[in-house]
Each structure stands twice: as structure tokens, then as C-alpha cells.
Amino acid sequence: MQRGNGNPDRTGVADADQRLVLAMGRSGMVRAEFFFPPPLAAMISVSPPAPLAAPAPPATGGPVLPRDCTFAESDWRALLPFWYPVAFSHEVADAPFAARLLDERIVLYRTSNGGVSAARDLCLHRGAPLSMGTVEGDVLRCKYHGFCYDSTGKCTLIPAHPGAAIPPKLHLKTYPVREAYGLVWCTLGDGSAPFPRFEAWDDPDYLQVLPDAVDIRAAAGRQMEGFLDVSHFAFVHTGTFGESTNPVVPSYPVTPTENGFVADYVSTVSNYPTHLKHLNPPGFEWRRLFEVFLPFTARLTVFFPNDGQLHILNAVCPISARRSRVFVPICRNFDKDAPLQATLDFNHQVFEEDKEVVEQQYPEDLPIDLHDEVHIRADRSSIVYRQQLGALGLGRGYTT
Ligand code: FES
Ligand SMILES: [Fe+2]
Numbered sequence: 001m002q003r004g005n006g007n008p009d010r011t012g013v014a015d016a017d018q019r020l021v022l023a024m025g026r027s028g029m030v031r032a033e034f035f036f037p038p039p040l041a042a043m044i045s046v047s048p049p050a051p052l053a054a055p056a057p058p059a060t061g062g063p064v065l066p067r068d069c070t071f072a073e074s075d076w077r078a079l080l081p082f083w084y085p086v087a088f089s090h091e092v093a094d095a096p097f098a099a100r101l102l103d104e105r106i107v108l109y110r111t112s113n114g115g116v117s118a119a120r121d122l123c124l125h126r127g128a129p130l131s132m133g134t135v136e137g138d139v140l141r142c143k144y145h146g147f148c149y150d151s152t153g154k155c156t157l158i159p160a161h162p163g164a165a166i167p168p169k170l171h172l173k174t175y176p177v178r179e180a181y182g183l184v185w186c187t188l189g190d191g192s193a194p195f196p197r198f199e200a201w202d203d204p205d206y207l208q209v210l211p212d213a214v215d216i217r218a219a220a221g222r223q224m225e226g227f228l229d230v231s232h233f234a235f236v237h238t239g240t241f242g243e244s245t246n247p248v249v250p251s252y253p254v255t256p257t258e259n260g261f262v263a264d265y266v267s268t269v270s271n272y273p274t275h276l277k278h279l280n281p282p283g284f285e286w287r288r289l290f291e292v293f294l295p296f297t298a299r300l301t302v303f304f305p306n307d308g309q310l311h312i313l314n315a316v317c318p319i320s321a322r323r324s325r326v327f328v329p330i331c332r333n334f335d336k337d338a339p340l341q342a343t344l345d346f347n348h349q350v351f352e353e354d355k356e357v358v359e360q361q362y363p364e365d366l367p368i369d370l371h372d373e374v375h376i377r378a379d380r381s382s383i384v385y386r387q388q389l390g391a392l393g394l395g396r397g398y399t400t
Helices: 040-044 073-079 220-228 274-279 340-358 377-392
Strands: 009-014 020-024 030-034 084-088 097-101 104-110 116-120 134-136 139-141 155-157 177-180 183-186 207-209 214-216 254-256 260-267 286-293 297-303 309-318 324-327 330-332
Touching: 084 097, 084 104, 084 309, 084 324, 097 183, 097 309, 104 183, 116 177, 207 340, 214 340, 220 286, 220 297, 220 309, 220 324, 220 340, 220 377, 254 377, 260 377, 286 377
Parallel strands: none
Antiparallel strands: 009 020, 020 030, 030 254, 084 183, 097 104, 104 116, 134 139, 177 183, 207 330, 214 324, 254 260, 260 286, 286 297, 297 309, 309 324, 309 330
């Protein structure tokens, strides 16, 4: 029997009630994994998640909530410190680019050294969005009265009074920015939060593909959970890779990590599109390795036959509590000369299939309290996901 490469050798060492499974990783290290025995009702009594290396959210009284904030205040403060993708790198070119993150309006612009700067998209003179303005060298100029701001946010010129002193209050709020994986990432925090890893993007052995973003009228948590969900393949993805006659979900381990968790799912559901299923080697076991970087980024590695690997980054920008923009950089180390359009079309269709359901789920907020929805054994990932989001401080208030 052929098996997806790299699958850890699971030893069935378990205690009497099978609450803990010890697994032998490739490094030879034994690690503890969550294991949920039947009956299913017992699955919501999961051990508390391990402490995360997440930055502490600022206490109430920190940054001011955006005007018309759609998040519960406690959720907004809990989400604030993390890094999120806010634009494609190619979208931030000669002109200022308007983005939105956690309801905050942000202007992104590229300075003369090629770097990207980010500031609150609000001119402090008369409230015009700075994204309506222009970039001149390293300066952002407001469209309304021409005030100029440098990349530290400081106003450097008031054209109506060029010789006059500039009030110190004319200083924009700026934000840390990073470019990675074809995307511009931003945080409303201080930048000390861990950054999602996607090494294959810079690996010459891989082909890098950057599909269009997917705009979804749904909460980021709902979309993320759908990306991690393995029991919907046979029902939602029958137009792409799902197999309607193969709905059973084998047990899989979920292991907490420093920045989230890892779910290691092995099944016989091939990742080939329906019209290529005949390429599936008989008995091949498909390994799908999900790595979550809290709160809204996950990397999926699909292990193909002949040591092929497909890496998909599901990186969500929480525009508001009800709107998300999903960026999906993809890398693969096989079929590197094949036409890209088929990959783009396939990816687009998979995400459209998910979108159709995710946009209709309600309540729109991801229920963090495990008692609010019913869980089955196949939901191990989402149970831990909800627990970990709860540990960050999410779910203490709900939006309406
Ligand atoms: S509103 Fe920007 S310069 Fe007046
Ligand atoms: Fe899906």
C-alpha cells in the first residue's frame, strides 16, 4: 500500500480511557495529542488548550475602537495584536491603496525605497481619506488641501502656510507592515505577534501561484473553520475533488503548537479533480496536514503520490465582523510546467463551493462556547480551534 510521505508513525499507546494518545514523530520525539473517545457527547469536555505564545491583548482603555465597529469590543481587542493580510503586494504600487482591517480604515503606500507604509486613512485636518491623495517620493499628500505626511506619520508641509510651525497634533497613527508570500500584512498592534510561516513561497523547488482573493460575506472564524473541516468534502466539493461515496472521516490527531495547532488527517479521499481520479494509485492514503496560526491563517499541505507536495495558505483578512477577504497563495513541487489556468480555476471553484455555505451559516459569529453547537468526532480541529480562540479572549460578547 502506498502512503503519503512523511506520515508520522503512530504508536497506539493509550491510557485506559483513551483520552491521550502518544505519537512518534519523525524526529523520534513522543508528543501528546488530543484524542476524543466515544461517546460523542464526551468530546466537548476537552482538556484546556496549552498556553499560547500569543501577545496579550491590550487592556480596555487602549486603542480607540473604529467608528461603527462591527465587532464586540472584547473580540476587537483580542484580535488587534495579530498580523493579517490586507492587500496583494501588486495592489500597492504608485497610488495610495485603501484597505480595511478590523473595521479600521488603513491607507497603504509604497515609498521610494520600495517598502510599504501604513497609516490610518484619515487626514487630521478635515477628515478626508488619505487614500484619495497621492504619493510623492516618500510623502503622502492629501487630496483636499495638500497636507503632506512622512512615513512616520508626521505632517511635514501645510501648503497654505509653508513657513508656519506645524502643530504636533498633525501626526498620523501608523501601523507595522510586512510583505510576504505576495501579500502586504499589517497589524493594529505593535508588531510583536508571531508571523505565519509559508516557507515554500521562497523555495526554488516549488512553483508559486497567487490566485485572486475571495471576498466573503461571513465572519473570518467561520471561513477558517470551513477550511479546516474534513467532513464536508463529500457533500460540498462534489464539483471539484470531493467523493460522494467516500464520506467517512477516519480519526486524526490534533496537536497544540506554540501559535495554534496541527491536525494530521489521513484518508482515501484523493485531491485529484473528479475527471482525473483515475490517476489515483490504488490504496493510496492521502495525508492532509493542517497548521493553524491563530487567529485566521492556516497552511494546508497535501501529500501527493511520488513525493509531490501542494501547500495552500488560507490567510483571512477580517475586514469586519461580517466581511472577510481570503488570500490563498499556493505552492507545489510537481506539474511545474503545466498551464496555470487549470489550477486557478480549480482553486476558485473549491472556494466558491465553500463560500456558498459559509455565507449562509448562522449565527454569523463563530460560536466559541462549545455548548452552542453539536460536535462530532470528525470535528476535532474545530473544537480545538474554538477553544483556542476562546483562550485569546474571543466570544465573550456577540455582535448583533
Ligand atoms: S483634509 Fe487633508 S489637507 Fe485638509
Ligand atoms: Fe471546503
